[in-house]
Amino acid sequence: MASSNIIILTKDNFAKQVLNSATPVLVDFWAEWCGPCKMIAPVLDELADEYSGKVAIAKVNIDENQELATEYGVRAIPTLLIFQNGQVAEQIVGLRSKRDLKASFDKLT
Amino acid sequence: MAENIPSLPGGAVPPKPPEGSKVQPKKETVRINLPPKPSAAPTIKLPTLPPGGPTAGAPSSFPPPTQIATPTGSKAAAAPVAPRPSPSRAPAPAPRPAVSALDKALAVVAAIVVIAAAVSTFLCMNVLNHDGLP
Numbered sequence: 001m002a003s004s005n006i007i008i009l010t011k012d013n014f015a016k017q018v019l020n021s022a023t024p025v026l027v028d029f030w031a032e033w034c035g036p037c038k039m040i041a042p043v044l045d046e047l048a049d050e051y052s053g054k055v056a057i058a059k060v061n062i063d064e065n066q067e068l069a070t071e072y073g074v075r076a077i078p079t080l081l082i083f084q085n086g087q088v089a090e091q092i093v094g095l096r097s098k099r100d101l102k103a104s105f106d107k108l109t
Numbered sequence: 110m111a112e113n114i115p116s117l118p119g120g121a122v123p124p125k126p127p128e129g130s131k132v133q134p135k136k137e138t139v140r141i142n143l144p145p146k147p148s149a150a151p152t153i154k155l156p157t158l159p160p161g162g163p164t165a166g167a168p169s170s171f172p173p174p175t176q177i178a179t180p181t182g183s184k185a186a187a188a189p190v191a192p193r194p195s196p197s198r199a200p201a202p203a204p205r206p207a208v209s210a211l212d213k214a215l216a217v218v219a220a221i222v223v224i225a226a227a228v229s230t231f232l233c234m235n236v237l238n239h240d241g242l243p
């Protein structure tokens with residue numbers, strides 16, 4: 001079960017939830033049929049709970065929001081974009097460990 | 110049967126990770142094909158100025174309009190373009206200026222001077238021939 005702290009993004013709420021967010025936001029571009037995406041999902045759920053209030057974690061289903069994936073040049077999934085002050089601060093492509101992601105978060109906070 | 114299976118050469122065995130090192134997960138990804146990002150944002154074409162020049166109400170701070178290709182090339186977005194003068198309508202070359210009266214007078218004077226010089230030369234030669242020869 002996905003964490004309640006995970007934000008589901010669409011093109012309608014992307015600007016409000018990500019670009020105008022006061023806290024860093026990790027955006028996970030994923031798809032249902034993507035195995036590595038499913039593998040990283042529980043890690044992101046845990047991080048969403050651990051970093052609640054400090055780093056927001058959001059998801060973009062690329063099948064439902066191709067425009068967003070195209071906008072940010074997503075060519076492979078999972079792609080994790082960390083936004084800070086409306087700008088892409090870090091791009092992570094592929095499966096990563098929880099420790100690596102925490103290290104990226106700790107650099108931002 | 111087991112003895113017929115050749116043993117793997119040493120190089121085929123993946124090297125063991127060093128003791129104590131933590132195994133990093135593979136950076137597994139799934140390639141996706143998405144439509145390419147538009148290379149240029151849609152542009153707003155400024156209306157072209159009339160041939161007579163900017164009108165009093167037209168903003169003068171706009172730069173001259175440049176033709177930028179839109180990615181879609183829709184006909185609806187195409188701004189009207191000021192008609193270019195066709196080659197057939199090109200202004201005819203200016204007529205050659207007519208010879209002025211002053212030019213004609215100078216030409217006549219020059220001709221007279223040349224004739225006078227020739228006549229005087231001829232006369233001088235005759236005089237010298239009659240007077241100079243013993």
